[in-house]
Amino acid sequence: MSATRQLPPILRLLAPLDGRIVPLEKVPDPVFAQRIVGDGVSIDPTSSTLLAPCGGEVVHAHASGHALTLRADGGVEVMLHIGVDTVQLKGEGFRLKVRAGDRVSAGQALIEFDADAVARRAKSLLTQLLVTDVERIASLTHPSGSVKAGTDLALEVTLREPAAAEAPAAGGSASSDALVVPNPTGLHARPASVLAHAAKRFHSAVQLRRGEASANAKSLVAIMSLNVKQGDKVVVVAEGPDAHEAVEELARLILAGLEEKEAPAPASQPVHPRSEDPRALSGVTASPGLSIGASFQFRRVEVHVAEAGEGAPVERARLAHALERAKAELETLQTRLSAERDANKAAIFGAHRELLDDPELLEIAETALAKGASAGAAWQCSCRDFAGRLSRLNNDVLAGRAVDVKDVGLRVLRILTGAPVEQREFPAGCILLAEDLTPSDTAGLDPARVLGVCTVGGGGTSHVAILCRSLGIPALAAVELKLLAVPDGAPLILDADKGTLLTAPTPAETEAARVRQAGARRRREAELSASRDEARTKDGRRIRVEANIGKAAEAADAARIGAEGVGLCRSEFLFLERETAPSEDEQTAAYAAMAKAFPAASVVVRVLDVGGDKVLPYLAMAQEENPFLGERGIRLLLERPEILRTQLRALLRAAREGGRLKVLFPMVADLDEFRSAKALLLEEARRLGVEPPPVGVMIEVPSAALLGAHLAREADFFSVGTNDLTQYTLAMDRGNPKLAARVDALHPSVLLMIRQAVEGARTHKRPVGVCGGAAGDLQAVPLLVGLDVDELSVSAPAVPAVKAAVRRADHAACRELARRACAAASAAEVRALVAEHEAQSPVAAGGEAA
Ligand code: PEP
Numbered sequence: 075m076s077a078t079r080q081l082p083p084i085l086r087l088l089a090p091l092d093g094r095i096v097p098l099e100k101v102p103d104p105v106f107a108q109r110i111v112g113d114g115v116s117i118d119p120t121s122s123t124l125l126a127p128c129g130g131e132v133v134h135a136h137a138s139g140h141a142l143t144l145r146a147d148g149g150v151e152v153m154l155h156i157g158v159d160t161v162q163l164k165g166e167g168f169r170l171k172v173r174a175g176d177r178v179s180a181g182q183a184l185i186e187f188d189a190d191a192v193a194r195r196a197k198s199l200l201t202q203l204l205v206t207d208v209e210r211i212a213s214l215t216h217p218s219g220s221v222k223a224g225t226d227l228a229l230e231v232t233l234r235e236p237a238a239a240e241a242p243a244a245g246g247s248a249s250s251d252a253l254v255v256p257n258p259t260g261l262h263a264r265p266a267s268v269l270a271h272a273a274k275r276f277h278s279a280v281q282l283r284r285g286e287a288s289a290n291a292k293s294l295v296a297i298m299s300l301n302v303k304q305g306d307k308v309v310v311v312a313e314g315p316d317a318h319e320a321v322e323e324l325a326r327l328i329l330a331g332l333e334e335k336e337a338p339a340p341a342s343q344p345v346h347p348r349s350e351d352p353r354a355l356s357g358v359t360a361s362p363g364l365s366i367g368a369s370f371q372f373r374r375v376e377v378h379v380a381e382a383g384e385g386a387p388v389e390r391a392r393l394a395h396a397l398e399r400a401k402a403e404l405e406t407l408q409t410r411l412s413a414e415r416d417a418n419k420a421a422i423f424g425a426h427r428e429l430l431d432d433p434e435l436l437e438i439a440e441t442a443l444a445k446g447a448s449a450g451a452a453w454q455c456s457c458r459d460f461a462g463r464l465s466r467l468n469n470d471v472l473a474g475r476a477v478d479v480k481d482v483g484l485r486v487l488r489i490l491t492g493a494p495v496e497q498r499e500f501p502a503g504c505i506l507l508a509e510d511l512t513p514s515d516t517a518g519l520d521p522a523r524v525l526g527v528c529t530v531g532g533g534g535t536s537h538v539a540i541l542c543r544s545l546g547i548p549a550l551a552a553v554e555l556k557l558l559a560v561p562d563g564a565p566l567i568l569d570a571d572k573g574t575l576l577t578a579p580t581p582a583e584t585e586a587a588r589v590r591q592a593g594a595r596r597r598r599e600a601e602l603s604a605s606r607d608e609a610r611t612k613d614g615r616r617i618r619v620e621a622n623i624g625k626a627a628e629a630a631d632a633a634r635i636g637a638e639g640v641g642l643c644r645s646e647f648l649f650l651e652r653e654t655a656p657s658e659d660e661q662t663a664a665y666a667a668m669a670k671a672f673p674a675a676s677v678v679v680r681v682l683d684v685g686g687d688k689v690l691p692y693l694a695m696a697q698e699e700n701p702f703l704g705e706r707g708i709r710l711l712l713e714r715p716e717i718l719r720t721q722l723r724a725l726l727r728a729a730r731e732g733g734r735l736k737v738l739f740p741m742v743a744d745l746d747e748f749r750s751a752k753a754l755l756l757e758e759a760r761r762l763g764v765e766p767p768p769v770g771v772m773i774e775v776p777s778a779a780l781l782g783a784h785l786a787r788e789a790d791f792f793s794v795g796t797n798d799l800t801q802y803t804l805a806m807d808r809g810n811p812k813l814a815a816r817v818d819a820l821h822p823s824v825l826l827m828i829r830q831a832v833e834g835a836r837t838h839k840r841p842v843g844v845c846g847g848a849a850g851d852l853q854a855v856p857l858l859v860g861l862d863v864d865e866l867s868v869s870a871p872a873v874p875a876v877k878a879a880v881r882r883a884d885h886a887a888c889r890e891l892a893r894r895a896c897a898a899a900s901a902a903e904v905r906a907l908v909a910e911h912e913a914q915s916p917v918a919a920g921g922e923a924a
């Protein structure tokens with residue numbers, strides 16, 4: 075190591091402002107809080123002249139005057155950033171006193187600012203002092219309390235030696251023979267991504283040549299740009315320490331077809347058996363009902379980004395952060411689609427992930443960043459550039475891949491801008507057709523305009539299905555792929571109960587559907603007129619029918635339609651679609667509003683249940699191979715007790731204001747987990763000096779159902795989540811379209827689980843509710859009544875029909891039915907038993923929404 079590289083081991087940085095030291099994680103901007111830009115500290119300022127924390131050279135002064143970077147004597151870069159989102163002030167209130175290239179000494183004034191004006195207009199005045207060369211930080215300390223600018227130390231950084239420059243690509247060079255590309259559609263995205271991925275494993279520089287043209291083999295973009303077709307000859311050339319191994323391995327992969335099957339499966343492989351009628355597309359009931367409407371394909375829309383950024387270091391960090399998040403999203407998608415289930419789709423998303431690491435795409439973005447573009451503008455520029463190049467190639471398959479680039483580009487832009495990219499205003503009277511919808515897409519649907527939803531993805535118990543049911547929108551999931559070819563405006567009849575979408579209906583079929591709708595409407599009106607009365611079976615057993623809600627605003631609607639309380643508030647909906655977690659005050663207000671809608675009845679709030687397919691952008695979670703079997707529900711909360719404690723305090727405070735709130739813990743697998751969570755509740759209640767509310771346990775993991783008697787000793791009530799209980803009992807993913815028809819809560823094994831849980835609860839006289847989708851399945855109602863559950867909690871629109879079903883039931887007869895169902899061998903047998911039972915004491919099937 076040369077003497078000139080020697081750097082002082084400790085970098086001492088003086089406070090640039092008077093004020094209070096604040097840890098970086100408290101800064102309300104993830105690029106700072108998550109130390110993406112650099113590591114250091116923040117100051118809540120009481121002075122308004124920013125002083126140099128050390129001597130050095132100004133390497134960048136932002137034109138807006140709110141941020142600058144110094145190279146400290148010794149070479150480490152230090153950034154100072156006044157406030158959060160202050161770039162938007164476009165220089166107003168800031169006066170730069172130095173320029174790039176100036177030498178400054180410690181304590182010299184760098185920026186003057188109008189603290190009051192900035193504080194009024196910016197998100198926060200917290201000012202960041204950061205070492206941006208994070209690889210140089212060995213350790214870092216900062217004081218607490220208040221500091222005086224130019225005098226007190228704000229940060230002490232123990233430095234590491236700078237990393238030795240990358241070893242030159244010593245070794246040798248190697249070149250393959252001419253390799254004939256066997257892939258039927260050449261090196262399009264998927265095989266190209268396999269090649270790029272494999273090439274990146276080697277240290278050598280690797281090129282792929284076709285004739286005179288040559289491309290970086292580590293770049294998916296570059297490989298695709300070579301426009302290699304089936305039968306073309308390519309040569310792999312490598313230079314570096316492992317050149318020979320690289321050439322040997324990559325040549326072998328190319329000749330073997332880069333993991334692509336003989337012929338690529340057609341993109342339109344149906345996931346569902348086709349119906350006899352070529353006009354009818356089949357799917358799985360996600361939300362019951364019958365609709366007549368016109369088709370409308372769900373489309374993504376352009377995102378608008380700001381052109382100018384806050385300077386390359388910040389924007390580079392923003393882009394890196396967004397790319398990481400996009401990769402995590404894609405990985406989740408890929409996991410869902412992986413294995414035999416839908417290997418082709420999974421591979422497409424694998425290629426999308428590869429694009430996010432692509433050196434060429436990143437290089438174009440980097441060039442734009444260096445010129446001052448914002449992260450969004452830089453990324454948009456590189457995606458447009460590349461998609462344009464692909465579209466211009468004389469190759470249909472690669473031109474089609476431009477869509478992938480746009481798709482992945484949009485994913486990153488959405489993360490960067492937080493923009494809702496989906497169109498939310500749909501034509502009145504439409505049936506929405508989509509490849510897939512996210513829970514947030516669905517949550518925004520207006521049932522007055524959207525009469526139905528059909529998706530290629532999803533299943534009957536997916537969260538999208540749950541949302542459609544709560545909105546009263548008939549929906550089909552796992553529909554054949556040709557759904558996406560239906561033109562906009564085509565007349566459709568969606569019979570979600572029967573699992574069919576009829577395209578091009580005849581006038582007679584439309585008329586028949588209208589007659590059925592009218593019948594369903596009359597039945598619905600009759601049910602509605604009695605929906606506020608309590609529900610008792612014919613022989614007098616009282617069954618409470620409550621509502622499942624996601625947000626406070628839904629509570630009042632639920633009360634109006636006759637719900638006797640809230641059996642399940644999925645509180646995660648308060649946490650979705652936002653940049654940061656809701657504060658304790660915000661949550662308190664939401665829970666208090668729910669309780670207010672039911673002054674005389676209880677409201678069960680399930681604490682945050684995320685993990686699995688529900689991810690929160692601001693909750694960093696490790697990648698997991700099996701997220702549904704990983705950190706989910708209470709497991710995740712016990713790992714991050716601060717989130718749980720905040721939520722529990724909010725619930726306790728709302729209860730103190732007079733609400734009859736109950737707390738419910740999700741995904742509990744055993745007594746230890748329940749005890750740990752309950753201990754936190756009791757501790758927070760003690761601290762606040764309030765009585766702890768009743769606390770219940772979700773029965774959705776088989777172990778919890780089987781250990782019901784133990785849990786009942788310490789839990790005040792049970793709530794059976796049949797969606798997850800079915801998924802985990804049958805080991806079938808509730809969101810997998812291929813399994814959707816078989817993930818049936820009426821499977822006898824699931825009924826046996828419920829019976830065991832009810833028996834466990836009874837040993838300690840605990841009430842049992844059912845809040846999963848089965849509670850709203852009219853065929854399941856007599857079985858659940860027969861299994862002696864006390865409450866059914868369903869989506870609000872289903873309350874009247876479920877109450878009517880309870881009234882038609884006879885408890886004694888239902889018990890006999892449940893006994894026989896538990897002895898059955900399959901869900902189909904159980905459904906046949908229920909049909910037979912209904913025929914003897916007619917129960918109107920359906921639950922169609924008018
Ligand atoms: C369930 O699993 O049945 C349940 C009610 O929880 P969620 O659907 O929110 O996972």
Ligand code: MG
Pocket residue numbers: 774795797798
């Ligand atoms: Mg669940």
